[in-house]
Amino acid sequence: MRTGSSTALLTDHYELTMLASALSDGTADRPCVFETFARRLPDGRRYGVVGGTARVLEAITRFTFGEEELRLLADREVVDPRTLDWLAGYSFSGDVDGYPEGELYFPGSPILTVRGTFADAVVLETLVLSIVNHDSAILSAAARMVSAANGRPIIEMGSRRTHENAAVSSARAAYLAGFTATSNLEAARQHAIPTTGTCAHAFTLLHDSEAAAFEAQVKALGVSTTLLVDTYDITQGISTAIEVAGTSLGAIRIDSGDVGVLARQAREQLDTLGAKNTKIVVSGDLDEYAIASLRAEPVDAYGVGTSLVTGSGAPTAGMVYKLVAVDGRPVAKRSSHKESRGGAKSALRRHKPTGTALEEVVHLASAAPERGEHDRVLPVPLLRGGQPVGAAPTLEEYRARVRQGLVSLPWEGLKLSHGEPAIPTVFA
Amino acid sequence: MRTGSSTALLTDHYELTMLASALSDGTADRPCVFETFARRLPDGRRYGVVGGTARVLEAITRFTFGEEELRLLADREVVDPRTLDWLAGYSFSGDVDGYPEGELYFPGSPILTVRGTFADAVVLETLVLSIVNHDSAILSAAARMVSAANGRPIIEMGSRRTHENAAVSSARAAYLAGFTATSNLEAARQHAIPTTGTCAHAFTLLHDSEAAAFEAQVKALGVSTTLLVDTYDITQGISTAIEVAGTSLGAIRIDSGDVGVLARQAREQLDTLGAKNTKIVVSGDLDEYAIASLRAEPVDAYGVGTSLVTGSGAPTAGMVYKLVAVDGRPVAKRSSHKESRGGAKSALRRHKPTGTALEEVVHLASAAPERGEHDRVLPVPLLRGGQPVGAAPTLEEYRARVRQGLVSLPWEGLKLSHGEPAIPTVFA
Structure with a gap:
């Protein structure tokens, strides 16, 4: 309102x-x-x-x-x-x-x-x-997630899973609890919360190839962007990401599968490719328990949606x-x-x-x-x-x-x- | 919005x-x-x-x-x-x-x-x-409740347990599913949903006695109103309600305790007092399971709040x-x-x-x-x-x-x- x-x-x-x-x-x-x-x-x-x-x-x-x-x-x-x-x-x-x-x-x-x-x-x-x-x-659920993340950044991206106006207040509550940013643009307008976002799978699917999608994104958003690498095959996706963006790529995002195992593999692959500073963002049905279980993994940031906006139970x-x-x-x-x-x-x-x-x-x-x-x-x-x-x-x-x-x-x-x-x- | x-x-x-x-x-x-x-x-x-x-x-x-x-x-x-x-x-x-x-x-x-x-x-x-x-x-949760109520009316009263704008959309969804009315006034304005409501415990507590509260309510809202009888002692509350309103009282509401047992006792008491047409409304943390469990009880209408607006799980x-x-x-x-x-x-x-x-x-x-x-x-x-x-x-x-x-x-x-x-x- x-x-x-x-x-x-x-x-x-x-x-x-x-x-x-x-x-x-x-x-x-x-x-x-x-x-x-x-x-x-x-x-x-x-x-x-x-x-x-x-x-x-x-x-x-x-x-x-x-x-x-x-x-x-x-x-x-x-x-x-x-x-x-x-x-x-x-x-x-x-x-x-x-x-x-x-x-x-x-x-x-x-x-x-x-x-x-x-x-x-x-x-x-x-x-x-x-x-x-x-x-x-x-806010109570968000605080548990921040606590579980133990200093790593969390991005709020749950707008699509709650009422369109509750989404704005949820983004605010998450930020007050210590989340880094939100995906919700109205939260920027109403509450001056920082927003962030890059691309979804749809953008890759729109293109004739994953490489073409990554090229378009890097051209438009710069090499500091986050490339979503799990549309087809993650290992191939990471190779393509580094080929296209170079070793200064900001981050990759993994949104499906066992993100802990995948993050470890991705870290090794990125390091081998020389992209030692490219960060790894994980998302996909994370809650405070999943966040805590990833503490030992080479994850640089979390994206959290459904569990945040529904108060995690x-x-x-x-x-x-x-x-x-x-x-x-x-x-x-x-x-x-x-x-x-x-x-x-x-x-x-x-x-x-x-x-x-x-x-x-x-x-x-x-x-x-x-x-x-x-x-x-x-x-x-x-x-x-x-x-x-x-x-x-x-x-x-x-x-x-x-x-x-x-x-x-x-x-x-x-x-x-x-x-x-x-x-x-x-x-x- | x-x-x-x-x-x-x-x-x-x-x-x-x-x-x-x-x-x-x-x-x-x-x-x-x-x-x-x-x-x-x-x-x-x-x-x-x-x-x-x-x-x-x-x-x-x-x-x-x-x-x-x-x-x-x-x-x-x-x-x-x-x-x-x-x-x-x-x-x-x-x-x-x-x-x-x-x-x-x-x-x-x-x-x-x-x-x-x-x-x-x-x-x-x-x-x-x-x-x-x-x-x-x-809407999906509401449909299960309507189905469980098996023809008895259900009133949506969950606004206080969800985001203030989600409350309006929840009231609409409940009504589409077959609820009788909502407590939410903005749902009347935005969606032309019928609203209803009478009194909370606060109104009884405001007064020097339960009888004084009931008298004020009946005077203002008429004998067809619903009197909330469980502020102090339910049996006494029902006696007082009928004394004040007479046997044409519209309904009583019970909002706490084992509402099935209490409804049965209340029905007997009302009948004994000659208030055979006074209806019994029950509320208080009801969900579709509680509604179904009350099918055999003399309940005339349900008030449902939290479980409706949170999608019942x-x-x-x-x-x-x-x-x-x-x-x-x-x-x-x-x-x-x-x-x-x-x-x-x-x-x-x-x-x-x-x-x-x-x-x-x-x-x-x-x-x-x-x-x-x-x-x-x-x-x-x-x-x-x-x-x-x-x-x-x-x-x-x-x-x-x-x-x-x-x-x-x-x-x-x-x-x-x-x-x-x-x-x-x-x-x-």
């Missing part, structure tokens, strides 16, 4: 019928606190990474009901005329606090807290959750947006075992003197526990009276935060295998 | 560098055929349902490069000035054929075929795949867009075992005289097999010279097509358990 257009209808019908009911009985103005948190991490995951915060804040500024939105609601009789009048004048004027985007989170971490009247805050539920559930799922972060306080009084659903704790909360993370995280302490905002020298308060002010607090972080700041978070985890926390959260959440 | 804005940057960088290379060596004008198909169905699925076709056709009409798009490509040096000139004049003028949206598909089914010059057709790859991979994944359809013919000559990648068959193809589905599907016959377009009385040619013309062929189907026509498709499956094909495709694909 383009900047400037309204986000107000990206909302569940019931947010507005609740509003209508609350306006009708006078409860709409009660001061409320809504908290966004995950009851648990996706199956076996050891940490999550908060994603989407900046997009949420931006989307809230566009959450206003113009003529077109109001007409739809009126025509469909979603709400009564009084509620339409209220919506016509709406723009969020409450406060938002939250974990900075790129921060780690654990079960129960209050990653985004919205304070305002019931009316002001309830209408944002769907939009807030859509964004943080999607972006956190992708966890396509949504499963966060909820719960009313936890009304008029300063804690409230909570009580009918089931679902984790629900009333009262406005904050959190701090305790660390060893070495900087290693020890535990996530979630506590009532009104009763902060003693804070040690190495503890860190996690939520920061994001909106006050509906207005942004401070300047938006740069892309580099987000990336640094994710890096620092991963470094702070106890070593078991970086294991890819299924397990418990890397640190426990303590409810104080 | 609003109608009217360009879709051109929802594209992988390499589509444009391929274009640049092809323009530079004169191959850009070669007549090409690209085919969209799934090599396999998601793990264990017995059929897929084509989704997104109408959205693809609409997005193609907006695939044009305006000043803003060209400036981004120039500033980032994605392509050379000659390519920018070409893109400035681009709008798709080729032909598209495909399976009608809502049609069943199987491995290898050529669900969307794009014919044009290489340049015309290659640039559409990412956009086409993003849309059909997302929408087909959701298969969040992408995994379709590819492959160049299969250049200048009328078949082409195909040959280096791996991946299923790739050169040549422009068509398909027909053979049926028994009873209408039950027998097999999917995928054949070279130039060599159609004999067509029996009960066989049906699957692809239809969608664009000619870039222009739509015929009027767009109505929502009801899509829904009827999905229904007919499911009825035509052999009975094993409707089993929810993992298995082989319901009918074999025969490559003739």
Whole structure:
């Protein structure tokens, strides 16, 4: 969605019928606190990474009901005329606090807290959750991949395997997590993410021979380009690539087969041909496990698609947006075992003197526990009276935060295998 | 994304560098055929349902490069000035054929075929795949849920668990599959899908008592509304609901616990209270298996969220867009075992005289097999010279097509358990 257009209808019908009911009985103005948190991490995951915060804040500024939105609601009789009048004048004027985007989170971490009247805050539920559930799922999966790649570059190329707009947000999340670049051009426009790309198999198939395709590509994109060598026969493809481009060829890409074995063979062949600086890029259904399994192989960069944009088995972060306080009084659903704790909360993370995280302490905002020298308060002010607090972080700041978070985890926390959260959440 | 804005940057960088290379060596004008198909169905699925076709056709009409798009490509040096000139004049003028949206598909089914010059057709790859991979994944999962619900209504309420724009397309896909309504208001605006919704737990928690919340809701929304009864204690909640609304209450909703057991108890309680016509809606992490397991229970409608918008374990359809013919000559990648068959193809589905599907016959377009009385040619013309062929189907026509498709499956094909495709694909 383009900047400037309204986000107000990206909302569940019931947010507005609740509003209508609350306006009708006078409860709409009660001061409320809504908290966004995950009851648990996706199956076996050891940490999550908060994603989407900046997009949420931006989307809230566009959450206003113009003529077109109001007409739809009126025509469909979603709400009564009084509620339409209220919506016509709406723009969020409450406060938002939250974990900075790129921060780690654990079960129960209050990653985004919205304070305002019931009316002001309830209408944002769907939009807030859509964004943080999607972006956190992708950012969390991406962080595992970056960690598995152990310093080698990863290129995000999953646009074709997800919704066309989710692709743009996925590219952003991957970049915040530490990916090098994306294939998605709209991510360059909307989020200033670097893009990259060269050729697909179709380009080779278009030509009368592989050599003709490589010649055209090198002529157009230069010898620093990446030639895709697995259209017909990889060994032949590599020979042809070096014949055409010379030993200064930037890289070859292998997109099929056992890429570990093939990378080793390709490295030997390239070295023998004198192309010792030609890099090897591998792609083709890679996920964090495949990336980790390639650590010992002569791979210079990874291209990752499907697994990134689908959250590598966890396509949504499963966060909820719960009313936890009304008029300063804690409230909570009580009918089931679902984790629900009333009262406005904050959190701090305790660390060893070495900087290693020890535990996530979630506590009532009104009763902060003693804070040690190495503890860190996690939520920061994001909106006050509906207005942004401070300047938006740069892309580099987000990336640094994710890096620092991963470094702070106890070593078991970086294991890819299924397990418990890397640190426990303590409810104080 | 609003109608009217360009879709051109929802594209992988390499589509444009391929274009640049092809323009530079004169191959850009070669007549090409690209085919969209799934090599396999998601793990264990017995059929897929084509989704997104109408959205693809609409997005193609907006695939044009305006000043803003060209400036981004120039500033980032994605392509050379000659390519920018070409893109400035681009709008798709080729032909598209495909399976009608809502049609069943199987491995290898050529669900969307794009014919044009290489340049015309290659640039559409990412956009086409993003849309059909997302929408087909959701539509396929939704069809299984509709089939499991066996005539009972299902409401789509998953917006909060997927990207905010994917939510809108998911709501559409669910409705095409036979869902009754969605919670997503933007789906009403963009796609004229019916919406519904009443209240969440927050509304009850906002009030001083459950009774006060129910009174406010009934006053605002009428006695035909659905009261959410599981905030505190379900038995008490149902008593209160009937006390407040009377025995003409439209429905109650249960969103937690073992909804089968709870529905049975609720039905008895409602009947005892004289509310024999008050319906029971259940929700809370339902998927097709949970829906099927509730068939024997007194449930009147289902609310489905997370599992729908995440494709119930298969969040992408995994379709590819492959160049299969250049200048009328078949082409195909040959280096791996991946299923790739050169040549422009068509398909027909053979049926028994009873209408039950027998097999999917995928054949070279130039060599159609004999067509029996009960066989049906699957692809239809969608664009000619870039222009739509015929009027767009109505929502009801899509829904009827999905229904007919499911009825035509052999009975094993409707089993929810993992298995082989319901009918074999025969490559003739």
